[in-house]
Amino acid sequence: MDLKEKLLSSFLVFENQLEDDAYMNDVRNDAIKAFEEKGFPSKKEEAWKYTSLNSILKEDYSIFPKQENAIEFSDVKKYFIHDIDSFKIVFIDGKYSSHLSQTTHDGMDICLMSAAMSKPKYRLHIENYFNKVATKDSLPSLNTAFSSEGAYIHIPKNKMVAKPIQILHFSTGNESAVMLQPRNLIVVDENSHVQIIERHQSLTDNAVLTNSVTEIFANKRAIVDYYKIQNDNLNASLIDNTFINQKRESVASVHTFSFGGKLVRNNLNFYQNGERIDSTLKGITIIGEKQHVDHNTLVHHIEPNCESHQDYKGIFGENSTGVFNGKIIVNKEAQKTNAFQANNNILVSDKATINTKPQLEIFADDVKCSHGCTIGQLDESAMFYMRSRGIPEKEAKALLMYAFSNNVMSSVKIPEIKQRITKIIANKLGVNMGFDL
Amino acid sequence: MLKIENLHASIDDKSILKGINLEIKAGEVHAIMGPNGSGKSTLASVVAGKEEYEVTKGTILFNDEDIEDLAAEERAHKGIFLSFQYPVEIPGVSVTNFMKTAINETRKAKGLDEMPAKDMLKLIREKSELLEIDRKFLSRSLNEGFSGGEKKRNEIFQMAMLEPKLAILDETDSGLDIDALRIVANGVNKLKSKDNAVLVITHYQRLLDYIVPDFVHVLYDGRIVKSGGKELAHELEEKGYDWIKEEVNA
Numbered sequence: 001m002d003l004k005e006k007l008l009s010s011f012l013v014f015e016n017q018l019e020d021d022a023y024m025n026d027v028r029n030d031a032i033k034a035f036e037e038k039g040f041p042s043k044k045e046e047a048w049k050y051t052s053l054n055s056i057l058k059e060d061y062s063i064f065p066k067q068e069n070a071i072e073f074s075d076v077k078k079y080f081i082h083d084i085d086s087f088k089i090v091f092i093d094g095k096y097s098s099h100l101s102q103t104t105h106d107g108m109d110i111c112l113m114s115a116a117m118s119k120p121k122y123r124l125h126i127e128n129y130f131n132k133v134a135t136k137d138s139l140p141s142l143n144t145a146f147s148s149e150g151a152y153i154h155i156p157k158n159k160m161v162a163k164p165i166q167i168l169h170f171s172t173g174n175e176s177a178v179m180l181q182p183r184n185l186i187v188v189d190e191n192s193h194v195q196i197i198e199r200h201q202s203l204t205d206n207a208v209l210t211n212s213v214t215e216i217f218a219n220k221r222a223i224v225d226y227y228k229i230q231n232d233n234l235n236a237s238l239i240d241n242t243f244i245n246q247k248r249e250s251v252a253s254v255h256t257f258s259f260g261g262k263l264v265r266n267n268l269n270f271y272q273n274g275e276r277i278d279s280t281l282k283g284i285t286i287i288g289e290k291q292h293v294d295h296n297t298l299v300h301h302i303e304p305n306c307e308s309h310q311d312y313k314g315i316f317g318e319n320s321t322g323v324f325n326g327k328i329i330v331n332k333e334a335q336k337t338n339a340f341q342a343n344n345n346i347l348v349s350d351k352a353t354i355n356t357k358p359q360l361e362i363f364a365d366d367v368k369c370s371h372g373c374t375i376g377q378l379d380e381s382a383m384f385y386m387r388s389r390g391i392p393e394k395e396a397k398a399l400l401m402y403a404f405s406n407n408v409m410s411s412v413k414i415p416e417i418k419q420r421i422t423k424i425i426a427n428k429l430g431v432n433m434g435f436d437l
Numbered sequence: 438m439l440k441i442e443n444l445h446a447s448i449d450d451k452s453i454l455k456g457i458n459l460e461i462k463a464g465e466v467h468a469i470m471g472p473n474g475s476g477k478s479t480l481a482s483v484v485a486g487k488e489e490y491e492v493t494k495g496t497i498l499f500n501d502e503d504i505e506d507l508a509a510e511e512r513a514h515k516g517i518f519l520s521f522q523y524p525v526e527i528p529g530v531s532v533t534n535f536m537k538t539a540i541n542e543t544r545k546a547k548g549l550d551e552m553p554a555k556d557m558l559k560l561i562r563e564k565s566e567l568l569e570i571d572r573k574f575l576s577r578s579l580n581e582g583f584s585g586g587e588k589k590r591n592e593i594f595q596m597a598m599l600e601p602k603l604a605i606l607d608e609t610d611s612g613l614d615i616d617a618l619r620i621v622a623n624g625v626n627k628l629k630s631k632d633n634a635v636l637v638i639t640h641y642q643r644l645l646d647y648i649v650p651d652f653v654h655v656l657y658d659g660r661i662v663k664s665g666g667k668e669l670a671h672e673l674e675e676k677g678y679d680w681i682k683e684e685v686n687a
Contacts, residue, residue, distance in 0.1 A: 380489075385525040388485050389535070389595060390513035390543040399538060403529030403578075 003057050003179075004039055008032070010063040011145055018148075024117065027131055031144035038138035050323040050355040051294045056237045056263055059207045061179035063146075065093040069172040071203070073100055079201045080166060084416050086197075087165040089151040093172055094180045096149060100168075109154040110165055113183050116152035125154065129187055133215050133245040133271065140241045140267075143213040147183035150212075157190035157219075164195040164414060169212075171236070173204025184214040188222040195225045195414060202236040214242045218250035220274070225253050227417055231260035231424055234289060241267045248274025248303075255412060256283040257421050258293045259428050269298040270308065272334075277306040284405045284421070286428050288317035288349075297326045301334040301364075310341040313405045316352035327359040328369060335364050341371040346378060346404060348397070398429040438463050438500060438634050439484070439603055445494035446483045453479045455659035456495070461603065464631040468645055468670060469638045471656035472678040477638045478522055480656070481607040485519035486512045499603070513539075514546040516602030516633075520592040520609050527579040532591065533561060535579045536598050543599065564597040568624050585612025593624045600628070605636045610644035622647030642674035655681055 001009075011032050020028065040057060041048040069092050080088070087110045090100035096112055103111045109122075116122040117130075134140045151167045169182055180200075188194050202208045218224045230238060238261055244252050258264055270279045285293045299308040314322045324343040345354045358371040378400050386396040402425065412418045439461040446454040453476045461467050471477050483490050484497060486509035497504050504512055527535070540560075541551045552560075565575060568590050580588050589609050596604050606625070610618055625635060625648050637648055645653075645667065653669040654661045657678070662685050663669065673681075 379525070382525045382527055384487050384509060385521065385527070386535075386539075387509035388487075388513055388519050388521075389539040389599065390510050390546070391539055392510045392542060392546075393508065395538065395542055396510075399530055399535075400527070403527055406529030 003061065006061075007063065007142065008036060014064070014146060019118070023127055028145050031131075031136075031141040034136050034141035035138050035145060038141070041138055047296060047325065050321070050325075051263070051265055051292065053263070056207075056209055059177040059209065061177045061207070061209055062175040063179055065095070065175055065178055067174060068095055069093055069174050070097070071100070071170060071172065076100070076170060076201070076203070079168060079170075079199060081164070081197060081414070081416050081420060084164065084414070086163045088168065089165065090168045090170070091149065091182065092170045093174070093178060094149055094169075094182065108156060108159060108161065109152060111152050113150040113152045113185060114148060116185065117148070122152075125187065129185060129215065129217055131215070133217065133243040134213055134241065135243065135269065139211055139239055140213050140243075143181045143183055143211050143241065146181045147213070150183040151186070152184070153186040153194070153196070155188045155192040155194050157192055159192040161192070161194045164197055167196065167198045169200045169210065171202045171206075171208045173202065173206035175206070177207040178209075180208065180210045180212075182210070182212045184212070186214065186216045186224070188216075188218050188224050190220045190222065193223040195227075197227045197229065197414075197417065199229045200232055200236070200238055202233050205233060205235050208232075208236040210236070210238045212238065212240050214240075216242070216244040216252070218244065218246045218252045220247045221249045222247070223251045225413055226255070227412070227414070228254065228256045228266075229421070229424075230256065230258040230264055233260060234262050234291070236261050237263040239265045239267070242269070244270045244279070246270065246272050246274065246277045246279065249276045250274070251278040253280035253282070253411065255408070256295070257424070258283065258285040259287065259424055261291065261293070263292045265294045265296065267296050269300070271300045272302050272306045272308075275303050275305045277303075279306075279308040280411065281308070281310045281312075282408045282411060283312040284408050284425075285312070285314040285316075285322055286401070286405075286425060287315075287320040287322070289320060290318070291320045292322075293320075294323035295325070296323070299328050299339065301328070301330040301337045301339060303331075303333060304335045304337070306334065307338040308340065310343075311408055312343045313408050314343070314345040314354060315348060315401050315404065316345065316354055317348045319349070319351045321352070322354040324354070324356040324373070325359070326357070326371070328361070328371070330362040330364050330367050330369065332363040335366045337364060337367040337369070339367070339369040343373040344404070345373070345375045346401070347375060348378065394430070398426070401425070401429060439636075440498040441484075441495070442498070443495035444483070444492065444497060446479060446490050446492050448479070448490050452493070453490075453659055454483065457659070457661060459654065459661060461634045461636060463602075463634055465652065466629070466635045466637065466648060466650045468650035468653045469636065469656050469661075470640065470642075470653060470670060470673055472682070473640070475656045476659045477656050478607055481519055481605045481636075481638055484512075484605060485509060485517060510542070511546070513599075514543050518596050518599055518601030518604045520589070520596060520604065520606045522608040522611065524580045524588045524592055526581045528581045530579050532575045532577060532579050536561065536595065539595070540598060560598065564594055567597055567627060568594045569620050570594055586614060586617035589613055589621055590617060593621050597624060597628055602633050603636065604628075604633070605638065607638045608640065609637070610639055610641065618644065619647065642670040645670045657681055657685055
């Protein structure tokens with residue numbers, strides 16, 4: 001039985017166990033129908049031209065992990081940003097782990113999707129926000145049909161959330177192969193500010209496929225900073241679907257750090273529904289072996305006087321492949337839009353590949369849009385300059401790569417994340433730099 | 438310290454150096470002058486270990502060791518320093534971090550531990566004062582947006598930090614106004630001792646008023662065609678290079 005059939009038949013079982021109301025029942029049924037019609041995306045689709053899911057769909061994934069698995073904090077501490085105080089929402093094989101988590105209902109809700117879906121007091125919120133910004137494409141639909149757990153965050157208006165929120169998904173490898181479909185809903189009301197860190201981590205070499213959906217609503221003048229740390233092991237694949245709906249004068253940024261995983265696809269969509277909105281999408285990708293990382297971004301400028309900034313850096317070694325597909329749509333009404341997009345890549349191996357494709361659809365006439373993509377090698381004259389100062393070739397290369405990715409790091413607001421990313425990069429490049437950028 | 442014998446070097450099969458002989462002893466200052474295109478910068482790059490150049494004949498001995506097979510960083514670890522004519526901009530790496538990396542990598546190569554942060558700061562403070570460098574300057578990206586003079590001063594600052602045995606200054610005077618020239622020369626002179634040596638490569642004599650050479654060599658068409666004392670530099674300044682060319686071609 002192929003994965004699609006397995007998922008469709010599993011859905012029948014899953015649906016029978018649920019105690020959904022009519023609303024959720026309809027949402028799920030529409031979603032599974034959409035998935036059934038469209039199936040998994042293939043390379044024939046323009047948006048999937050350079051990314052094939054074939055190799056990861058072959059595994060015999062278990063859809064519902066059978067046993068509950070516990071892990072000790074000491075074993076997984078290194079995957080947390082642990083040197084700062086934070087809220088934590090932690091899942092093990094898709095199930096909530098209360099002993100690793102630190103949630104709150106004190107003036108705001110930093111808790112579980114399962115609670116939000118089942119408790120009457122959240123009903124209205126779910127109806128207003130759940131599945132309202134996610135697209136109806138096949139993979140988000142598949143997630144919608146099966147969504148049962150994830151993070152639910154609601155920050156009411158005028159609140160500065162003092163501590164960052166960490167969302168961590170661990171897979172224990174107790175099943176030979178597992179498919180996970182976390183679903184996060186984040187609503188940040190007027191004038192509020194929240195910082196979120198998300199990470200998916202497999203703890204063994206067994207195959208994992210995560211099809212994650214995160215919906216974020218940044219209401220009027222809200223500020224949302226989201227950091228995705230993708231440094232999973234080489235048998236774990238991730239399809240990350242993140243949708244952000246911004247209201248007027250809100251500021252939202254997503255930084256995606258992609259170092260690990262077998263195949264990673266980031267679908268990141270921003271919708272600007274209001275004036276004077278600011279959106280930032282930044283990423284650093286450093287991969288090797290046969291890794292594949294695909295950034296597929298959309299910024300939809302719907303109303304006037306808004307800005308978007310995209311800056312993605314990639315360093316590709318060995319047989320790795322990278323994809324950057326960045327689409328900017330500027331509606332006719334969205335005059336005075338400032339939209340910037342840059343994608344710079346360095347190939348450090350003859351066998352590495354990068355496919356980069358900017359797509360601009362501009363219907364307004366008074367806009368500033370710029371885009372640029374570069375693909376290059378490391379600068380030879382800079383290499384000689386550094387080596388003549390006693391910095392060996394490997395370290396010189398690493399230093400240049402740091403330098404190359406540094407302007408993406410400069411907008412990271414949490415110093416501990418900066419330090420962690422620097423450390424991961426140093427590790428990845430096999431050097432000890434002796435300083436933090 | 439440095440002994441170059443019958444050195445031939447080429448780039449992309451184009452022969453640039455055609456039999457250089459030069460010996461520099463500890464405590465000496467040598468100057469190499471010559472018209473544009475005579476091979477001055479090539480000589481500097483070949484000694485520093487730039488891989489694009491191929492040594493086709495001859496040897497370079499540094500403290501009696503043949504350095505032909507050594508990488509640029511290994512030559513640096515042995516005490517060869519090149520002040521670049523055109524220092525490379527490295528956005529995203531601060532001057533301080535660059536120097537920390539260079540010093541600690543050199544120490545590592547010598548089997549020493551990293552320099553403690555406190556000592557590093559002290560050294561940076563001391564050497565930046567010597568070159569009259571503002572502290573703010575040190576946190577800027579290396580050479581990025583620096584003026585010509587700032588770049589050159591930064592080169593000599595790096596030299597002061599690394600304390601090389603042999604410093605090769607490639608056209609360090611170009612792009613310097615008179616104040617910067619004085620600061621740079623003063624820095625070089627303060628670092629001079631009986632144990633190290635300086636090779637100044639220049640087109641003009643004016644730097645040599647400040648860094649006074651013991652020997653002056655004229656490089657023309659890949660060969661040293663004339664050597665003398667510091668008075669040779671003055672002669673070249675007065676008469677230009679044409680008489681040298683005529684002498685050689687005669």
